[in-house]
Amino acid sequence: MNDVEKLERKLDQLLLEPSSPQLLNQIGVLLYQMKDWQNAEVYFQRAYQLNERNEDILYNFASVLYRLGKWQEAITFYQTYLELCPNDENVIEKVGDCSYQVGDYQLARKMYNQLNKCKEENL
Numbered sequence: 167m168n169d170v171e172k173l174e175r176k177l178d179q180l181l182l183e184p185s186s187p188q189l190l191n192q193i194g195v196l197l198y199q200m201k202d203w204q205n206a207e208v209y210f211q212r213a214y215q216l217n218e219r220n221e222d223i224l225y226n227f228a229s230v231l232y233r234l235g236k237w238q239e240a241i242t243f244y245q246t247y248l249e250l251c252p253n254d255e256n257v258i259e260k261v262g263d264c265s266y267q268v269g270d271y272q273l274a275r276k277m278y279n280q281l282n283k284c285k286e287e288n289l
Contacts, residue, residue, distance in 0.1 A: 169200055187216035191223045198230055206230045214243075221250050225257070237264040241273075255284050 176193045194209035210227035217223055228243035241264045244257050251257070262277035 169196070172196060173200075185216060187213040187220060187223060190216070191220070191226060194226055194230070198226065198233075203230055203234050207234065218246075219250070221247060224250070228257075228260070232260060232264060235267075237267040240264050241268070253284055255281055255288075258284065 173193070173196055176189070176196060179189055190209050190213035194206045194213060197203075197206035197209060207227075207230045210223065210230055213220070213223045214227050224243050224247040228240045228247060231237075231240035231243060241261055244261045244264065247257055248254065248261070258277050258281045262274045262281065265271070265274035265277060
């Protein structure tokens, strides 16, 4: 089954369950994998509006914002994700990177220090 067929199948499911945040997230993931960043953002945003505390949705939404260079928005969603998963080294690094991009060097330094601390604890 190719990507287009998968997308058509997901869209058919969406028509049956238009208020399913998990399904909207899955469609967003598929669009992200197809490098359709703008449409992936739309689906992740809709999923987020239905479930603001889902780790997968938060991570995916932040990731597409990061990919689109929407650094400040990505920081907000990554930080919310970190409230749920405080030791995710990948996300800590992403917040540091985004903070650096927007010129918030204090937050960037804080996040990189936190990342180093997590890595030391995992040795």
